[in-house]
Amino acid sequence: MASLTFYGGVGEIGGNCILVEDRDARILLDFGVPFASRSRYYSPPYLSPRSINALLKLNLLPNIEGAYESDKMGRSIDAAVLTHAHMDHVGYIGFLKDSIPIYCGEAAATILNYLSEVTHPTIEFSVEGKKINRFRTGQRLKIGSVTLEPIHVDHSIPGAYGIIVYTSEGAVVYTGDLRRHGPLWRMTDDFVERVAACEPEVFICEATNMLGATVSSEEEVLNKLNTIVKESSGLIIADFSKTDVDRLRSFYTVAEKCGRTLTINLKQARLLWHLQKDPGIRLTDLGKVAVYRKRKKRYERWEQDVLNSMNCVDSEEVARRQRELILVSSFYDFEEFIDVEPEAGSCFILSASEPFNEEMEIDFERLSNWLNHLGLPHYHIHVSGHIMPTQLREVVKKVGAKKIYPIHTEHPHLFSKYVADVCEQTIPPEKGVKYSV
Ligand SMILES: [Zn+2]
Ligand SMILES: [Zn+2]
Structure with missing residues (x-):
């Protein structure tokens, strides 16, 4: 049976981490720093996390047995698939066991290597020893019995993707972060079109801009x-x-x-x-x-x-x-x-x-x-890297998923009401709870 557990990006912008389990496969989608939660305890650089143990106890890192290098048991995760190289999606991959392969877009891998070159290593961010596999849009990735298909999207960083996960219970789609008002908006349309064609069971959707959105480009x-x-x-x-x-x-x-x-x-x-x-x-x-x-x-x-x-x-x-x-x-x-x-x-x-x-x-x-x-x-002078509410409603309508989980937002309930008439079921997820697909 396929299931989803949301470990981050729940009721907050970023820190995304979703565990997809299906038959023999356990796959993490993103593994980011939860900046908002972290700021309740830390204020880098002077008050920075000094141990993985503290991050686990403060629930800033998900408690997943067999995921971390510091963990004595064998690896329990088959892969971590990253949507893009913003820290709130990738910043904690350094804690994962080196034997867990990382998958990300070509440009995202370049950016990760670049970040490790130009920043001084901290206990939080490192890519040293990591096996990074690069993908391009439309390429199929086989992890255990599960196939994944990354499709490019427009966002405020090169190399951003949404991910379609073909589970035994149907397609689970994760948007990562995306927008429709950037110069590469057509890529987001490509993603939406592809997603609609695979009639997804589940749509895990970013909903950052629910309050204070502006219309701009x-x-x-x-x-x-x-x-x-x-x-x-x-x-x-x-x-x-x-x-x-x-x-x-x-x-x-x-x-x-x-x-x-x-x-x-x-x-x-x-x-x-x-x-x-x-x-x-x-x-x-x-x-x-x-x-x-x-x-x-x-x-x-x-x-x-x-x-x-x-x-x-x-x-x-x-x-x-x-x-x-x-x-x-x-x-x-x-x-x-x-x-x-x-x-x-x-x-x-x-x-x-x-x-x-x-x-x-x-x-x-x-x-x-x-x-x-x-x-x-x-x-x-700025325009957000995230999709505007009206456009998001359009996307939700076109995609036609059976269930939607809003994440990467402080307002999941607002989002649920806003799209109530254009989707079957919206479920604001709870942190650490397992949902069947
Ligand atoms: Zn983000
Ligand atoms: Zn982002």
Whole structure:
């Protein structure tokens, strides 16, 4: 008998982890960090988890016997299949036994390896020793007696997939994270079409944007950015997720239009260097982008490689060429600009959102103190990486699944009422409870 157990993403945005069991197969779908729950106990980097034991006792890691490297018993999981490389979906794979194979999209694997290259290892995130198998859209994966089919979707990171699991009781479909307003919205339509054709029993559906959704698109973001950049006379500092390649492309387009040079940071530059080998990803021409040379006593090997291969700009040059640059910088690096002294007419554009935005928690109070000091007005220009409610209703209708489990949302009951007339049964799942398919 096929069953589902939801260990994460239940009543919260992210931390997704779903165990699918069918005959001889036990498969994990995603294995992410539950940022919201974790913030009740921890505030990295100073108050960070120090042991797997603490995470298990706090129920931040699911208690699954035979799943963890630290566990004495043999492995009880056949595979972990990851939808995309945001930390709230993949961040805890380092705890899994090395013998459990990991499956993810081509670009997601590249990003995972990149993250392990550019971040200092913590007890929470590591891919060392992991067997990572790469897939592309439509490819069939056989795990035990179960077949899985990943289909590409549009999301705010390259290499995002929804997964169809063909169980003995019918198809179970998991959306991962998806949207329909990004530049690659057709991929989400491909996914929905394929899912509808397999008449799923179960649809496990992300429902992030149930409150405070807006109607917008990446194109609208680009137009707004263009207005601000065109009208600004000083330095423009921008902050956005380093893995959001679509946003990077929007900034690049605007910089080019307005005669400025987009100056990215070392980590972003390294990611682009890795991703440009993937023919499936539309990237920016690196030759026209500069990289900011951060002040450091010693550069890592990968940083040196980036600096050797790209046009570099240091803080003195930023100070001299303020009107000619769009400088991408996290506010955590603002100390670098204390000597730059942005001239009158400069501004800061925050182009990321969701408070537990897959990769960063934004500390608004400190951010505004820095902006006050530097004299930078703050624009917030962003579009969510997640599907809007009306579009989600359409998807639910088209898919026609018998049961829907809303996850990756703080409002599963709201979602259930919102789609009540377009689906047979909606079940807000409970954490750790086993549901039959
Ligand atoms: Zn997510
Ligand atoms: Zn995501």
